[in-house]
Amino acid sequence: MSATEAPGGVTFLGVRHHSPACARLVAATVARLRPAYVLVEGPADLNGRMDELLGDHELPIAVFTAHRDGTRRHASWSPFCAYSPELVALTAGREAGAQLRFIDLPAWHPALSDRANRYADADQRYAEAVRRLCATLAVDNVDALWDHLFEIGPDDGLAERLDTYFDVLRGESAAGADDTAREAYMARWVRAARHRAGGRPVLVVTGGFHRPALVRLTAGPDGTGPDGAGPEEDDWPEVPAPGSDAVAGSYLVPYSFRRLDAFVGYQSGMPSPAYYQRVWEDGPRRAAEALTEAVVARLRTRRQPVSTADLIAARSMAGGLARLRGHAHPGRVDVLDGLVSALVTDALDQPLPWATRGTLAPGAHPVVVEMVAALSGDRVGRLHPDTPLPPLVHDVDAELERHRIDGREAVELDLTDTDDLARSRLLHRLRLLDVPGHTRESGPRVGADALLTERWSPAPSGDRLARVIEAGGYGPTLQDAVTARIEERVTLLGADVDGLATTLFDTALAGLPEHSTRTLTAIARATGAVTDLRALGRALAVALALWRHDRLLGSAGTAPLGALIIAAVRRALWLVEGVRATAAPADPGRLTALVAVRDAVRHAGPALGLDPADALAVAGRVAADAGVPPDLRGAALGLAWSLGDVPDAARAVRVVAAPDTLGDWLGGLFALAREEVVSGDAALLTVVDELLASMGAHDFLVALPALRQAFGWFPPRERAAVARHVQALHGGDAPPGDLLRLDADPLLVAAARAAEERVDAVLTREGLWEGDGT
Template sequence: MPTDLRLFGIRHHGPGSAASLVHALDAYQPDIVLLECPADAEAALAAATHPEMRPPVALLVYNPKQHQQASFLPFAEFSPEWQAIQWCHRHGAHLRCFDLPMALRFGTSLPGLLSLREGEPARDSSPDAAPDQPPTAQPQPADFPQQPEPAHHQEKEPESDQQPNSEQKLKLEPEQELKLVPPLPEDRELRGEVPRDPISYLAELDGYADGERWWELRLEQAPGHADTFAVVLDLMTALREELNLPETEETLLREAFMRETLRATLQQGYQRVAVVCGAWHAPVLRPELLKKEDKACLKGLKKVATAATWIPWTFERLSTASGYGAGVGSPAWYELLFTTPRAEVVTHWMVRAARLLRSRDLDASAAHAIEGVRLAHTLAAVRGRELPGIEELQEAAVAILGGGYPETLELVQRELVVGERLGAVPPEQPATPLQQDVQLQQKATRLKPEATARTLDLDLRKELDLSRSHLLHRLRLLDICWGEPRRAQGKAGTFHELWELQWQPEYALNVLDAGRWGNTVLAAAAARAASRAAEAPDLEAVSQLLAEALQADLAPAIGALVARLETLSAGTRDVTHLLAALPPLVNVLRYGNVRRTETAQVATVVHHLVPRLCIGLPPACTGLDYDAARQLLPRLEGSHQAIRLLQDEAQETDWYAALAGVLRNPASSGLLAGAAGRLLFDAHRLSPEEAATFLGLALSPAQPTSYATAWLEGFLSGSALLLLHHRPLFDLLNDWLGELPEDTFREIVPLLRRAFTDFSLPERRQLLDLSRQGHQPAAVVGEEDYDLERGLQVLPGLRELLGF
């Protein structure tokens, strides 16, 4: 008895294709279904029918020895492949994956895969955009362009009973018909104007500018028809013959492997064979085509071992906006379109939108929803469409529910167009030891992975919150950035941590990759931290890493980090690195007890580091130009605050002596000398009289103007309080400005503005009021001692200097 072969060309993640496929399989009742899915993922498909499996989910196929080689194959409830899997399970039909195995893709040096190893996304050029491999260097779905794969043969398909001739039409909607594509016009062929993708060409012939939109309206929003695939096959056959677009080597291998698998299946004696594949591939998946060429093409390909498992996926990652080439623009809308009766889908969507807005305390009544439905149907009628699409629904929602402002409906866009759903997989799915430990830690800390972003406020004095903080910090050390730290406002910063949590599906691959460091989160994070410390080039990197390790409570790694820190500090002569390394270490000592971590080893390093820093600081501040001094200034100020936090009198004395050396050394940078003077003055190690003396020396005529302005900038350093509360300092500055020649003053005004630019507006006003009072020496003087006319001459320049 001859085999009956049926080809079902689908659009990946298309609700209309999925509905039509279920009708077609019910009518055909195949013995076996060949599914366009990597052959080495076939065994894992059995778990797709598990009761606890809730799409969206993704099949992760990866190389266990090189986790960067991985591929996500996402599925949603409205994916035709998912419905084919469920149909086979319900009816007891055999299911076989017949696409090129990932073992061959990972092991074969294909042009598309070579770019993956360089960190660029792989590209499948078919218009159906199969959910193939993502960049192996970056675990995320591939970005497929819309350029299609053309046919690599000129043989025409033999006609069968299921294929209509070129005069047949597919009735997609009761009042609209779609004719098959005519040949490519000769004038376009002569001009070489080949459309960028065949679907856009079809849309253009039907009067649409957007091929994706045309396919959605004509096929995905249409009710399911079992005979849809015969016309789709005719469309794709005509397009491949007429357009004759270039193809990729990867596509040749994929189609060759699919044909070889199809031939082997037919030889096994199945009576009814169904092929479910991307619509673009369907015309060339005939067993009689290219037999010798296929065997030669597939001969000698290298392969690697692969493993497969299921992971939760999200609608956001299924959307086109995520960069997924086979993605859709509105996954949540597609799910509603697939699961809701066609006559009720518009009402359901608008009611959900109104409820969502009301849940956020926004005005959205039942009357609004009714008017929104009416407007959506009116827009569809004006545009000649039987059923409103997502564009009509969004426009109606903006007009009725949003009052004409689209910004109001960003929430609706996020939840009802794209969607925020995170799928679920059975807990017994194959997992590495580290994956299992991550799941255990998530349960123990009551942190559930969620697709929606949420804020987590932790109080480190509580056991549960402290364990949550440790887990999030450990995962960050493993490059699993589930949580992003945020600055806590208005709370005790030492006891509170603020995190922004959002679980991304690709973190599953990060967990796989991190498994090489250990079987538990603690062991893996500790090993990773020790490895990073061994590779760290300077003291600053190690000190920052040590602070992160202590935040994560990585006791097994502290010894290695401290040893590396001691090694680098002993050989480091660059004061810049010492200045950068000190603040993180001091913060560990000062606040480590909040996390209940042992910091004795760190204290030993710090107490050896400070004396070396004090000795090297004065020479390091000499011979620097302004730009170099500007880079060193924040590190100098940070180390000053860190040493004050230590509350060690002996080390503070050494530090202030070093600052005094910088201040008194004539070769010191003016910016750093002024900053040293301010720090000493703030610490009451420099009296007002001494500060006035040093300011007078810096502003004396013997000093270059550039040095004087830099010294002044460092001394004031964003605060006008020194001038406001110490009148002798203000008078010195006032006299120096008044004695400058006009040409010199105009030349240095831009330089001086840097010293005053960070002053607040109230401070500027107080300085201006103080300048109007005139010169007041320390002793009480009479009014006759004032030279008002001379004092007023300073005001225009002072106003310009202060920005008034």
């Protein structure tokens, strides 16, 4: 077995990250060479912490690096599992007595600033070469190509096949400036190691994309580059340091197979970590058998019927596909295709996930989803107890203990109590840092009546320690970290008033008054130019909630909030008059915005000087304008009605009685004046009943979806009042509750809901549905 060697005994192994075949090759090469130095692509700033990295951890783990300065924040992960060639190189190298070095730039360096994962493959750089290889070998994508060429086949000649493969790919691709800088830096380490080794072997393990460049850069005399340049001294390259105004640090974090899986977004390109773990431990033949067993066991656990005949059929199909594809025994795709052919009898409306690249798409067949989950596995890493942790971990633990919050128990809070309010703010700060542990079930929410209680339920997570460590990149204490997180969010949101509004409410819940003020200033600055009525309505609802409910959030009646409310109401009324479309469907977002306008005029108008006459004038013009969408015309009439100007709604509804406009108009009216509709003159409901009774079957089916959406604005109590009125019109005497109760088999209802969810997923995937009724 051999690999590319430069003069003086430097051996280069180009690998694919998280490849069992490459890991086996690395281990065998270390055993054969017993090198003086093992150089690995990885963060050079971690070289003084090899003992920490190679401690007695339960894999997978990752090196997490965070960097923050005045211009950017960067977070990066360098994950390792048992079959990561880089970690195998370090472990085997230490056992062989070699000196170990990481040779790449630190993760926070600008050359890596566009990477959240150091070991993300460079597939996009050589996509054309991969496409041609896949077409020639009749495989779907680079994962199937890799298995076909390397994972399933014999280890004999593996190094030469890898060299040829990466030479072909790199030969057709030009490295960018970032890769060039990294490769020049790594080459300096190679030359220095060669100089220090004094003729003893040096092994260099890097991603295959970099190997050809490193061979070229160290191919000159005495290991220098082609032009003869290179360090002649005995010094290692200097490790770059962060800027004087930067905060940077690296820590080990527990990782999980789920986070390693390409099907859930990991960038390494190697999917199905549980499967490849079995390949590493038992070889590809036994891994294929275990894969079938794992999928069947998972499906049976979830009460999916899988018979012995199905299992035999799946294995027979996998074996046949393997022979057809030239494999000595079934590989991952062979087994998966065999299982699908035996277990999935429905038509599939999207490609199988292993036939494409990227994440698992919404709407995938349930059996396929379980198959992918079985391949992913549920293993979660664990750090050795002596592993150094960032200060934030200790600060969070101390705060939770000080506030008597146990991660195994639900937390019931009375927000009028000082101690409970402090506990609530602690939990909200952890939520803002994406630290799992508790999930809020109830409490103050935008647009709802003020609640004085809050409930959090325990939500244990295997990723909790990792998430706290990662949050430590924002600061050493909980206060510092959440402050930096909010500052970052406000900066990134820019003029996004909807996102800023959410942030404003979050800062209030977390007890961060200074950041509430900064966020409020950003919203106020953006309000004058915003053109999205829905986003403006969200901001107005948040500002109004904060202005009204001071006991919880300490912000009631403040002048900045009042100024924002005034500006948002005026801007929203101006935007409403500019909406033009005669047949647009109802838009719940803009209706909710008008609800916020109504509430602002009702509850804050007298104190802030908002004149209801201004809103009534706009409502009158919009309600009478045939060029305005029906839902806004109905909402305008409802706005006037809710502000005391009682209209002739029964006459107005006859104007929009067409099947394709009636439901949308009613949706707007009910959104703004549902209480008035129920408690006031019942003439409107009588007319609606007459219009529906006069419709033919076709017209009724046309009107039905929008009508369902319209009556969805009524809560159960008010629906019962509507039911009583309709029943009185038709001489019925059944209890109103019976009219609202669906007389159907619950299993049938559940099946219908599942079918609707699948339809929604397909529509969303095809860009025909936005999940909000549009």
